[in-house]
Amino acid sequence: MAQTTIAYLEQRYTVLENEIADALRDGPTDDWSIADLKFRKRIIANEILHYRRAWSSASASALLTNVKDVRFFVKGAQRSEPAHQIATVV
Secondary structure, three states: OHHHHHHHHHHHHHHHHHHHHHHHHOOOOOHHHHHHHHHHHHHHHHHHHHHHHHHHHHHHHHHOOOHHHHOOOOOOOOOOOOHHHHHHHO
16 A cells, blocks of 8 residues: 555655646746646645655564564574574574
């Protein structure tokens, strides 16, 4: 679902970039309307970053739900090593 949301936001971002380019190319345009388009583009960029961070952290936490199991997949990991050291190796 997060990937779908990110894809949708990226499409909206591209549309706004095109609208800004068209407004600048077509000649005299109200500065406020261009500023509004740029502001909306920045909001969408922030939403994309938010969803990417949330999705990547959710993916990472899903992979490391049971750190005790992770240590056996790390080459050379010792059973006495603390779990946080082993998780950083993965």
